[in-house]
Amino acid sequence: MMQVRAIIMQAVARARASLSAQKQLNQYLSRTGHDEAMNPTPYMPKTYHQHYAAFSHLNLPASIQVDSGYIVQFATKEITNALGVSVDEVYKCPGVREIWDEMIAPYCIRRDAAVCDPSCKYRSIDGSCNNLMNPLMGRSNRPHIRLLKPQYMDDIGLPRQTGVTGEYLPSARTVSNVVHNQDPCCPMVDPDISLFVMQWGQMIDHDLTDTAIAKGANDATVICCNLTREVLMKRPECFPINIVPGDQRFKEPCMNFVRSIAGHSDSCDMGRRNQLNQASSFLDASFLYGHNDEDAAKIRSFHNGKLKMTNQGLFPAGLEDQSHCELQNPGDYCMKSGDFRIHVMPGLTAIQVLFLREHNRIADRLHMLNPSMCDEDIYQESRKIVIGILQHITYSQWLPRVIGETLTMQMGLAPTPMGHINTYDPSIDPTVSNVFGAAAFRFGHTLLRNTVLYMKGQGMQVRNEMAFNRPAMIFSDSTMGCSFVGLGLSLHSSSKADGQVVDSVRNNLFLDMNGRSFDLISLNIQRGRDHGIPGYNEWRKFCGLPYAMHFGSGPGGLIHHSPEDAKKLYSIYRHPDDIDVFAGGLSEEPVEGGVVGPLFACLIGQQFYTLKYGDRFFYENADQNTGFSTRQINSLKKMTLASLMCRHFEMPHLQMNPFRMPGPMNPMVNCNMFDDMDLVLWRKQ
Numbered sequence: 001m002m003q004v005r006a007i008i009m010q011a012v013a014r015a016r017a018s019l020s021a022q023k024q025l026n027q028y029l030s031r032t033g034h035d036e037a038m039n040p041t042p043y044m045p046k047t048y049h050q051h052y053a054a055f056s057h058l059n060l061p062a063s064i065q066v067d068s069g070y071i072v073q074f075a076t077k078e079i080t081n082a083l084g085v086s087v088d089e090v091y092k093c094p095g096v097r098e099i100w101d102e103m104i105a106p107y108c109i110r111r112d113a114a115v116c117d118p119s120c121k122y123r124s125i126d127g128s129c130n131n132l133m134n135p136l137m138g139r140s141n142r143p144h145i146r147l148l149k150p151q152y153m154d155d156i157g158l159p160r161q162t163g164v165t166g167e168y169l170p171s172a173r174t175v176s177n178v179v180h181n182q183d184p185c186c187p188m189v190d191p192d193i194s195l196f197v198m199q200w201g202q203m204i205d206h207d208l209t210d211t212a213i214a215k216g217a218n219d220a221t222v223i224c225c226n227l228t229r230e231v232l233m234k235r236p237e238c239f240p241i242n243i244v245p246g247d248q249r250f251k252e253p254c255m256n257f258v259r260s261i262a263g264h265s266d267s268c269d270m271g272r273r274n275q276l277n278q279a280s281s282f283l284d285a286s287f288l289y290g291h292n293d294e295d296a297a298k299i300r301s302f303h304n305g306k307l308k309m310t311n312q313g314l315f316p317a318g319l320e321d322q323s324h325c326e327l328q329n330p331g332d333y334c335m336k337s338g339d340f341r342i343h344v345m346p347g348l349t350a351i352q353v354l355f356l357r358e359h360n361r362i363a364d365r366l367h368m369l370n371p372s373m374c375d376e377d378i379y380q381e382s383r384k385i386v387i388g389i390l391q392h393i394t395y396s397q398w399l400p401r402v403i404g405e406t407l408t409m410q411m412g413l414a415p416t417p418m419g420h421i422n423t424y425d426p427s428i429d430p431t432v433s434n435v436f437g438a439a440a441f442r443f444g445h446t447l448l449r450n451t452v453l454y455m456k457g458q459g460m461q462v463r464n465e466m467a468f469n470r471p472a473m474i475f476s477d478s479t480m481g482c483s484f485v486g487l488g489l490s491l492h493s494s495s496k497a498d499g500q501v502v503d504s505v506r507n508n509l510f511l512d513m514n515g516r517s518f519d520l521i522s523l524n525i526q527r528g529r530d531h532g533i534p535g536y537n538e539w540r541k542f543c544g545l546p547y548a549m550h551f552g553s554g555p556g557g558l559i560h561h562s563p564e565d566a567k568k569l570y571s572i573y574r575h576p577d578d579i580d581v582f583a584g585g586l587s588e589e590p591v592e593g594g595v596v597g598p599l600f601a602c603l604i605g606q607q608f609y610t611l612k613y614g615d616r617f618f619y620e621n622a623d624q625n626t627g628f629s630t631r632q633i634n635s636l637k638k639m640t641l642a643s644l645m646c647r648h649f650e651m652p653h654l655q656m657n658p659f660r661m662p663g664p665m666n667p668m669v670n671c672n673m674f675d676d677m678d679l680v681l682w683r684k685q
């Protein structure tokens with residue numbers, strides 16, 4: 001026992017020493033300008049690293065967990081090595097649990113269960129207390145759940161880098177080049193699906209996942225390229241992407257990649273590395289309201305239940321947000337919403353504004369109908385309605401376009417046409433899974449086009465490279481900027497979901513004035529390896545789908561791939577088990593009526609299952625206290641994307657279903673054709 005105590009004590013001490021060395025090195029690399037500081041002036045052009053910064057923003061509750069996560073990870077490895085046991089066995093050694101708990105306590109930021117009020121009518125901001133038996137389930141700033149045991153190189157936390165033959169996997173950039181290169185001759189568009197499917201997807205992605213990525217000193221971006229081997233070895237957060245000579249786009253041998261931080265379990269148990277989700281798992285419009293209480297308070301006006309909104313119907317400026325966008329015109333500013341990534345594409349900004357305007361419209365009506373209702377009650381009730389609308393459109397209109405109508409029905413994901421249904425099952429954990437955020441839900445990247453369509457008059461197309469993180473379009477044409485961007489999304493067909501990805505993100509993501517940029521697809525593949533996500537075949541087995549024993553597209557092989565895609569995979573991977581799940585999943589042929597292949601349809605379907613059945617406040621629930629009345633729910637179920645857009649984007653006409661291109665089956669109609677909710681049903685007796 002004495003020996004176990006000494007081992008654990010020494011491991012924790014060494015972890016602390018290593019952490020302090022890391023910090024010193026980070027300070028040095030930040031001071032010398034190697035790591036890149038944030039750019040505080042939005043009018044100064046940003047470098048590609050600075051553009052990326054909104055995606056690596058650490059919020060306050062996550063930032064305070066960084067050190068404890070590091071210590072737990074480091075010490076887990078030391079202790080399992082010293083005791084000569086696997087991480088699954090370590091707690092079986094006598095005394096280990098007690099001694100570990102005692103030693104780690106001073107450094108552990110424990111997540112203690114919130115005290116819940118079961119009679120509370122409304123969901124919390126961060127998702128806590130949704131599950132009354134397990135109040136932390138689905139809360140923000142907790143690790144993702146794992147559906148399969150991770151595959152780390154050292155079984156604890158080093159990225160997955162080798163395949164079943166023991167050889168190194170192909171570089172993420174090579175996979176991107178070979179499997180996901182958009183053939184420039186003929187970028188294919190989908191005749192039916194509009195870009196709105198893509199945009200809605202990104203918005204709900206930002207509702208569900210925001211994985212915390214390591215930062216350097218003073219919030220600098222860690223730069224993992226141009227370091228000597230010796231220094232690189234001292235930066236465990238670095239996992240740069242190797243670029244093979246002869247690359248068509250990138251001439252340097254290295255693309256920056258910083259690992260997601262190691263998140264610890266609620267009570268800092270030893271275990272394999274897991275990543276922290278800063279977003280609340282529930283589909284609860286947290287991209288609008290904020291993922292935690294601190295942020296939520298910054299967005300509210302605290303007057304008549306409304307959110308802060310300018311006279312143009314936009315989000316106001318946020319002080320800390322000014323480093324996250326690039327401005328071109330005087331008077332423009334970077335907006336503050338519930339999520340830092342709001343500016344990445346004008347379409348995303350426009351659709352978040354749509355929800356802002358809807359919240360304030362509802363709040364105004366509730367105030368008029370119930371003059372004595374206080375700010376808090378109007379805010380909460382309006383928020384509840386907005387979340388209901390978001391959930392309804394997602395499950396009734398959007399999800400069937402993505403995973404197909406058949407699976408949506410089969411999995412019990414389609415809403416009932418009328419009335420309530422009680423689906424809540426407290427044993428279901430709604431926490432977003434690691435594979436969903438790191439791979440499956442990134443499917444939307446294949447739907448992107450190279451341009452943003454600004455639908456003023458005959459329309460104007462702007463390359464994505466000119467639009468990343470630039471809100472200029474949103475501020476154009478007085479209050480109409482969002483409308484022209486929104487209309488552009490509904491009238492622009494999406495790229496074909498063929499696994500090929502357009503140049504503007506595959507070669508030119510965050511292109512800056514020095515001609516530097518990222519490859520989003522390399523980042524996705526590397527992120528999967530960073531998170532230790534098992535390969536394609538493991539997930540096929542998980543979903544009960546046949547797995548590939550060879551690279552042919554016939555029986556026993558890659559049966560859901562075209563022969564061409566199967567050949568591409570064969571040309572770079574040594575064994576079908578090695579295929580990265582993002583690459584293998586994205587290149588599958590889409591399911592009937594959907595845009596993703598059978599594997600991603602399964603993983604996405606199963607996540608939306610837990611988000612529905614594991615949400616006590618799901619909008620269809622019949623609970624007298626937390627649900628809507630029968631008349632209210634029936635009225636809410638009339639809401640469609642078209643009715644929202646018509647109302648807030650002031651357009652005269654729109655197709656019935658803006659997720660699909662207009663045509664004889666989806667005609668353009670006058671905007672006053674669309675039903676509205678009857679908010680009078682919210683008048684208190």
Ligand code: HEM
Nearest residue numbers: 055198201202205209210211345437441442444445523527
């Ligand atoms: C509009 C253009 C888009 C851009 C420029 C963009 C860019 C990015 C970037 C830079 C990342 C972080 C990559 C990393 O380092 O791991 C990311 C992550 C992600 N993207 Fe996109 N994306 C876009 C659209 C979409 C769409 C349409 C979807 C889904 C339908 C989507 C889903 C995701 C997901 C789920 C993540 C992981 C988020 C997290 O866990 O933090 N993205 N995207």
Ligand SMILES: [Ca+2]
Nearest residue numbers: 207280282286
């Ligand atoms: Ca959420």
